[in-house]
Amino acid sequence: MHKRIAITGPESTGKSLLTEQLAKYYNSSMVSEYVRDYFLNREYNYNIEDLVTIAKGQLQREEDIAETSVGSLFCDTEFISFSVWSEVIYKHVPSWITEHVKNHRYDLYLLCNIDIDWEADPLRKNSHNRQYIFDLFVKELENNNFNYKVISGIGEQRFNNAVTFVDELLNNVRKK
DSSP, X not given: OOOEEEEEOSTTSSHHXXXXXXXXXXXXXXXXXXXXXXXXXXXXXXXXXXXXXXXXXXXXXXXXXXXXXXXXXXXXXXXXHHHHHHHHHHSOOOHHHHHHHHHSOOSEEEEEOSOSOOOOOTTOOOGGGHHHHHHHHHHHHHHTTOOEEEEOOSXXXXXXXXXXXXXXXXXXXXXX
């Protein structure tokens, strides 16, 4: 059985790049971020119902890829991202998202630190409160007692730090 590893964290912390790098390094499958496809042919104007729709699309994409994946499955985002996003924007988290934060667990969460420069992007809005958002991620991960590691560093150092933690997870699995 393969392991599911979530790459998560605030905007512009290198999640997509890290997901791609890890999937390639481990010759495994990856799940890209559904929200980018959702807004590909739409105006970037959304409400809380759209957020739930996007979360459901992310889950469906993950489940579809998991059916045929080989090795570990690296997921570019997960439900804590939707929970934090909803809390920051709407001051409310829909019960569907809260339920999936608790019940759709990953074997390891790689929380990308805010120690890299912000890069502007049409889907990014929160350059001013990155620490606050990062702290919300930590709070969710700890409150749910999830297995997580903070990924810091620039470039290759960031990637190598992630590999160290994934190797720890995979080596522990092999020992059992």
